[in-house]
Amino acid sequence: xxSTIGKLTALLTMMHDHAMGADIVRKLEADGYRHTxxxxxxxxxxxxxxxxETAAKNNRVIDEKRYRETHGLYHxxxxxLQGVSRGTPQIRxxxxxxxxxxxxxxxxxxxxQDQPDEGEWICVxxxxxxxxxxxxxEHEVLGFGINHI
Amino acid sequence: xxSTIGKLTALLTMMHDHAMGADIVRKLEADGYRHTxxxxxxxxxxxxxxxxETAAKNNRVIDEKRYRETHGLYHxxxxxLQGVSRGTPQIRxxxxxxxxxxxxxxxxxxxxQDQPDEGEWICVxxxxxxxxxxxxxEHEVLGFGINHI
Amino acid sequence: xxSTIGKLTALLTMMHDHAMGADIVRKLEADGYRHTxxxxxxxxxxxxxxxxETAAKNNRVIDEKRYRETHGLYHxxxxxLQGVSRGTPQIRxxxxxxxxxxxxxxxxxxxxQDQPDEGEWICVxxxxxxxxxxxxxEHEVLGFGINHI
Amino acid sequence: xxSTIGKLTALLTMMHDHAMGADIVRKLEADGYRHTxxxxxxxxxxxxxxxxETAAKNNRVIDEKRYRETHGLYHxxxxxLQGVSRGTPQIRxxxxxxxxxxxxxxxxxxxxQDQPDEGEWICVxxxxxxxxxxxxxEHEVLGFGINHI
Amino acid sequence: xxSTIGKLTALLTMMHDHAMGADIVRKLEADGYRHTxxxxxxxxxxxxxxxxETAAKNNRVIDEKRYRETHGLYHxxxxxLQGVSRGTPQIRxxxxxxxxxxxxxxxxxxxxQDQPDEGEWICVxxxxxxxxxxxxxEHEVLGFGINHI
Amino acid sequence: xxSTIGKLTALLTMMHDHAMGADIVRKLEADGYRHTxxxxxxxxxxxxxxxxETAAKNNRVIDEKRYRETHGLYHxxxxxLQGVSRGTPQIRxxxxxxxxxxxxxxxxxxxxQDQPDEGEWICVxxxxxxxxxxxxxEHEVLGFGINHI
Numbered sequence: 001x002x003s004t005i006g007k008l009t010a011l012l013t014m015m016h017d018h019a020m021g022a023d024i025v026r027k028l029e030a031d032g033y034r035h036t037x038x039x040x041x042x043x044x045x046x047x048x049x050x051x052x053e054t055a056a057k058n059n060r061v062i063d064e065k066r067y068r069e070t071h072g073l074y075h076x077x078x079x080x081l082q083g084v085s086r087g088t089p090q091i092r093x094x095x096x097x098x099x100x101x102x103x104x105x106x107x108x109x110x111x112x113q114d115q116p117d118e119g120e121w122i123c124v125x126x127x128x129x130x131x132x133x134x135x136x137x138e139h140e141v142l143g144f145g146i147n148h149i
Numbered sequence: 150x151x152s153t154i155g156k157l158t159a160l161l162t163m164m165h166d167h168a169m170g171a172d173i174v175r176k177l178e179a180d181g182y183r184h185t186x187x188x189x190x191x192x193x194x195x196x197x198x199x200x201x202e203t204a205a206k207n208n209r210v211i212d213e214k215r216y217r218e219t220h221g222l223y224h225x226x227x228x229x230l231q232g233v234s235r236g237t238p239q240i241r242x243x244x245x246x247x248x249x250x251x252x253x254x255x256x257x258x259x260x261x262q263d264q265p266d267e268g269e270w271i272c273v274x275x276x277x278x279x280x281x282x283x284x285x286x287e288h289e290v291l292g293f294g295i296n297h298i
Numbered sequence: 299x300x301s302t303i304g305k306l307t308a309l310l311t312m313m314h315d316h317a318m319g320a321d322i323v324r325k326l327e328a329d330g331y332r333h334t335x336x337x338x339x340x341x342x343x344x345x346x347x348x349x350x351e352t353a354a355k356n357n358r359v360i361d362e363k364r365y366r367e368t369h370g371l372y373h374x375x376x377x378x379l380q381g382v383s384r385g386t387p388q389i390r391x392x393x394x395x396x397x398x399x400x401x402x403x404x405x406x407x408x409x410x411q412d413q414p415d416e417g418e419w420i421c422v423x424x425x426x427x428x429x430x431x432x433x434x435x436e437h438e439v440l441g442f443g444i445n446h447i
Numbered sequence: 448x449x450s451t452i453g454k455l456t457a458l459l460t461m462m463h464d465h466a467m468g469a470d471i472v473r474k475l476e477a478d479g480y481r482h483t484x485x486x487x488x489x490x491x492x493x494x495x496x497x498x499x500e501t502a503a504k505n506n507r508v509i510d511e512k513r514y515r516e517t518h519g520l521y522h523x524x525x526x527x528l529q530g531v532s533r534g535t536p537q538i539r540x541x542x543x544x545x546x547x548x549x550x551x552x553x554x555x556x557x558x559x560q561d562q563p564d565e566g567e568w569i570c571v572x573x574x575x576x577x578x579x580x581x582x583x584x585e586h587e588v589l590g591f592g593i594n595h596i
Numbered sequence: 597x598x599s600t601i602g603k604l605t606a607l608l609t610m611m612h613d614h615a616m617g618a619d620i621v622r623k624l625e626a627d628g629y630r631h632t633x634x635x636x637x638x639x640x641x642x643x644x645x646x647x648x649e650t651a652a653k654n655n656r657v658i659d660e661k662r663y664r665e666t667h668g669l670y671h672x673x674x675x676x677l678q679g680v681s682r683g684t685p686q687i688r689x690x691x692x693x694x695x696x697x698x699x700x701x702x703x704x705x706x707x708x709q710d711q712p713d714e715g716e717w718i719c720v721x722x723x724x725x726x727x728x729x730x731x732x733x734e735h736e737v738l739g740f741g742i743n744h745i
Numbered sequence: 746x747x748s749t750i751g752k753l754t755a756l757l758t759m760m761h762d763h764a765m766g767a768d769i770v771r772k773l774e775a776d777g778y779r780h781t782x783x784x785x786x787x788x789x790x791x792x793x794x795x796x797x798e799t800a801a802k803n804n805r806v807i808d809e810k811r812y813r814e815t816h817g818l819y820h821x822x823x824x825x826l827q828g829v830s831r832g833t834p835q836i837r838x839x840x841x842x843x844x845x846x847x848x849x850x851x852x853x854x855x856x857x858q859d860q861p862d863e864g865e866w867i868c869v870x871x872x873x874x875x876x877x878x879x880x881x882x883e884h885e886v887l888g889f890g891i892n893h894i
Contacts, residue, residue, distance in 0.1 A: 053542075066863065074542075081541075083293060086232070093391070093540070109288065123289075132351075140295060142155065144232065214415070216733045219733055224373070239689065242789075244790075268366055297366040297370060312603055318616075381739060392496065393496040425606075438600055442738035453885025454872070461752055522671070529827065530888060533890065568664075572887070574751075586891050640838075641838045641839060642840040663881060674839060684833045684835070685833075685839055
């Protein structure tokens with residue numbers, strides 16, 4: 001089982017409905033990480049961002065009353081979205097649509113290293129499909145972002 | 150076990166030295182996929198691209214005599230690198246360095262679907278760290294690209 | 299008369315209503331290239347992409363049932379659009395409008411070279427005007443993309 | 448008191464409602480610069496551009512009948528907007544909103560140097576906030592562009 | 597024969613060694629346009645820019661003593677380079693090399709319209725190949741930029 | 746006197762050698778902000794970043810032993826550099842050079858508001874010139890970035 005926040009987030013995103021997903025959740029819970037998994041499908045990049053922010057707030061991965069936490073999460077989302085769109089986060093404007101599963105994980109960079117000074121980080125991963133707005137005319141996509149929080 | 154080229158490539162990149170990695174390799178071999186895993190660390194984005202192209206050629210994932218295969222791989226690499234650099238593929242110019250494991254997988258989009266007309270695709274995933282050229286001053290990174298070949 | 303797919307596509311785009319355009323069409327037909335010319339004017343980048351995709355499908359430049367052909371064309375369009383917008387493919391968001399003639403040509407890279415292994419490529423060129431949504435407040439623009447298909 | 452068009456524009460943008468702002472306006476008037484200050488708040492990047500263009504025309508900073516002046520101003524605005532959005536000029540598409548004060552100044556590069564051959568330049572500065580569409584969930588932002596006119 | 601600066605520049609770039617090239621040069625000379633054609637091959641984007649600036653100065657397309665003319669040309673070159681690189685003007689950093697023919701033309705927007713108020717514009721076009729630093733592993737490329745001067 | 750970290754940083758950058766600069770420093774000191782001002786001139790974007798990071802560490806604006814502080818500063822620098830380069834942080838690759846004064850300020854978002862939960866932010870501003878590597882062939886430039894720390 002991996003021990004870093006990034007790998008755990010990426011594996012959770014892709015394997016959340018496999019046995020491995022349950023193992024990862026147990027590990028995250030045991031080590032005090034906050035986390036959530038969700039889905040969003042849209043041609044509107046703003047809706048993708050909003051869905052992830054809402055999931056993070058509703059599941060208390062971030063404190064919705066603190067702007068600095070929203071700011072930290074926002075930039076992690078934007079970085080993941082740059083991986084999904086490979087460049088500028090444009091979806092509808094370039095005639096694409098996405099169907100994504102995402103995971104958000106918050107806690108130390110590693111479950112093993114003891115770096116109390118380095119505090120918490122937040123990691124966002126998105127996995128799914130991108131393509132023309134026509135069934136089957138799409139391929140897989142994966143985006144990943146991380147930020148201090 | 151997942152059945153799509155993208156998920157298999159991403160999991161192979163992150164889990165190649167776990168039991169899961171061996172399972173994925175067995176599945177890829179059984180289903181006729183070409184594949185390879187390698188490592189590269191550099192401040193020079195051109196070296197990262199060259200390392201992946203060389204690994205693909207040496208391990209016969211692509212036919213090095215056909216430009217169209219190099220062209221297909223090149224754009225998949227560039228897309229993965231955009232995820233790693235979150236935007237423009239710059240490393241040294243923005244005072245960063247990367248240490249990456251990569252996997253390259255070539256074959257049908259899925260091991261299950263029967264879409265002979267859709268031919269082969271090539272998928273590149275990179276996982277590792279990006280950060281200041283100073284030990285420990287780095288965080289995880291993940292990039293992913295896919296193209297028809 | 300030029301012999302490469304890119305130059306033929308660019309000249310066809312700009313000279314389709316001159317004598318040279320007819321010569322190019324004859325050459326393309328004689329050498330077995332698939333091709334079409336069309337026009338689109340919009341502030342919506344997605345509409346520009348859709349118009350070119352539709353023209354390619356209706357004129358059988360690509361097989362609309364194969365996703366890999368749509369994928370190959372899509373990235374050629376996007377590259378041409380980056381030339382038109384000089385950077386990110388934004389039109390309305392940066393208060394511009396475009397009036398474009400486009401050509402799409404599919405076949406070998408050259409009418410002269412004998413490279414059967416290199417298969418077919420698809421080339422998209424767009425020529426027209428970009429500017430403020432006000433008559434005469436615009437200048438010429440030219441974009442070009444090419445991809446293996 | 449600074450003597451260059453860029454510093455005067457930036458200071459005017461940020462200090463227009465302080466005593467310093469009045470001093471800058473007096474200096475600009477004495478030295479024959481055309482100038483204006485305005486405000487715009489929007490999630491729509493096109494509206495930000497339109498507001499600045501309209502202010503420039505209404506206050507005769509540019510001659511609205513000459514496309515080349517609109518073109519010169521447009522690119523200065525776009526550059527300033529890239530500073531505001533830090534990269535691609537996207538606002539709503541990445542779920543942000545802006546509230547901006549802007550200044551536009553036109554004249555020689557410096558009030559001191561005697562470079563009659565270098566003609567006139569136009570400078571655009573924007574200062575304000577960018578953030579989530581929720582009161583207080585925003586931080587300051589500053590963008591700056593300059594062009595020959 | 598076309599009558600706009602952009603089309604004339606693009607055709608001159610691609611057809612300068614055909615009969616059409618000589619016709620364009622005659623038309624440009626008759627109508628008082630300044631112009632030049634040159635070649636540059638490099639992995640270094642700065643060398644491409646420098647070669648075009650030098651050609652423009654040596655052939656008096658711009659007055660090398662006036663910064664505003666260099667500034668106007670520079671941005672036209674950068675826009676053309678964005679078409680060549682399809683996005684960020686990177687060449688070596690993404691392991692590519694270019695071999696380009698370029699033309700630079702300066703004068704009114706059109707040989708036919710009578711718009712004395714709109715003054716002069718400068719247009720830069722680049723045509724050639726981009727690809728891996730290996731003979732034959734390249735495809736055609738076309739970039740275009742225009743600016744008021 | 747302004748009361749927000751962004752405006753104070755921008756004014757300090759531009760007015761550090763005027764009377765206003767001394768006033769700002771007094772205010773920053775009185776309110777417990779950490780700050781520094783420095784200069785850097787280079788064609789190398791990595792050197793610009795390194796100079797600002799070094800100044801921040803040497804003047805204890807950030808704790809050089811904590812990666813999360815370096816990470817927070819790094820992204821603020823990168824955002825400011827995007828304003829300076831108007832897009833991708835490229836300098837030498839697009840044949841430019843910069844001469845910059847920068848300020849770095851760390852503390853609460855405002856000297857007036859009482860938002861203890863929102864913690865500290867770091868703001869980076871750069872002001873100077875960008876242009877061809879030839880004396881006088883340059884114009885002013887201004888970049889600005891802010892991040893939670």
